[in-house]
Amino acid sequence: EVLLVESGGGLVQPGGSLRLSCEASGFYFSGHWMHWVRQVPGKGLAWLTRINEGGGGSSYADSVQGRFFVSRDNAKNKLYLEMNSLRADDTAVYYCARDSHHSGMDVWGTGTTVTVSS
Amino acid sequence: DIQMTQSPSSLSASVGDRVTITCRASQSISRYLNWYQQKPGKAPKLLIYGASTLQSGVPSRFTGSGSGTDFTLTISSLQSEDLATYYCQQSDSLPLTFGPGTTVDLK
Numbered sequence: 001e002v003l004l005v006e007s008g009g010g011l012v013q014p015g016g017s018l019r020l021s022c023e024a025s026g027f028y029f030s031g032h033w034m035h036w037v038r039q040v041p042g043k044g045l046a047w048l049t050r051i052n053e054g055g056g057g058s059s060y061a062d063s064v065q066g067r068f069f070v071s072r073d074n075a076k077n078k079l080y081l082e083m084n085s086l087r088a089d090d091t092a093v094y095y096c097a098r099d100s101h102h103s104g105m106d107v108w109g110t111g112t113t114v115t116v117s118s
Numbered sequence: 119d120i121q122m123t124q125s126p127s128s129l130s131a132s133v134g135d136r137v138t139i140t141c142r143a144s145q146s147i148s149r150y151l152n153w154y155q156q157k158p159g160k161a162p163k164l165l166i167y168g169a170s171t172l173q174s175g176v177p178s179r180f181t182g183s184g185s186g187t188d189f190t191l192t193i194s195s196l197q198s199e200d201l202a203t204y205y206c207q208q209s210d211s212l213p214l215t216f217g218p219g220t221t222v223d224l225k
Binding site for chain 1: 119152154156160161162163164166167168171173205207209212213214215216217218219
């Protein structure tokens with residue numbers, strides 16, 4: 001079964017840091033670009049970042065550029081999102097998603113919740 | 119950035135109704151348009167990619183059309199399990215952007 005499972009969410013104070021993980025199984029992880037997408041409760045979806053198959057290339061939304069950093073460990077089938085200088089408006093459910101060779105995001109994790117509050 | 123808009127923002131329909139959702143891009147995105155379905159408390163699910171290609175396993179009552187700036191998602195005969203929020207997303211250029219969503223509920 002093709003699965004993505006996020007972890008690492010939780011409560012963090014403004015200005016703090018958090019690292020999310022996304023573990024992949026059931027498919028050739030190294031063969032896919034991967035994305036992080038977030039959703040503020042009750043609101044829409046917002047793309048954050050993507051990373052290429054090898055991990056050497058990534059892009060970011062302006063809202064997280066310079067604060068968030070995406071990486072991957074293909075040997076461990078894991079994707080990461082390092083989040084720094086967190087703000088209240090970063091509070092959201094964070095999803096990792098598999099890129100279907102530039103035909104949409106075809107596999108999504110169940111999400112992990114990040115709450116930024118003092 | 120390419121802005122995506124959707125209309126309507128919500129709609130109420132009956133089982134068996136034909137439902138149409140429109141998505142518009144702020145500039146031409148060719149056919150780089152994907153549709154997702156999201157049920158409450160669940161992750162989004164890819165329905166259609168490349169404007170009109172049905173993702174594997176998605177019922178054929180879902181169809182997508184359009185190119186350039188104007189796109190449509192149609193549910194030919196609404197089923198109760200289709201009650202959800204639908205998002206369009208452009209994959210033409212970075213940053214990838216989603217529409218604000220259209221919520222479909224039962225009349």
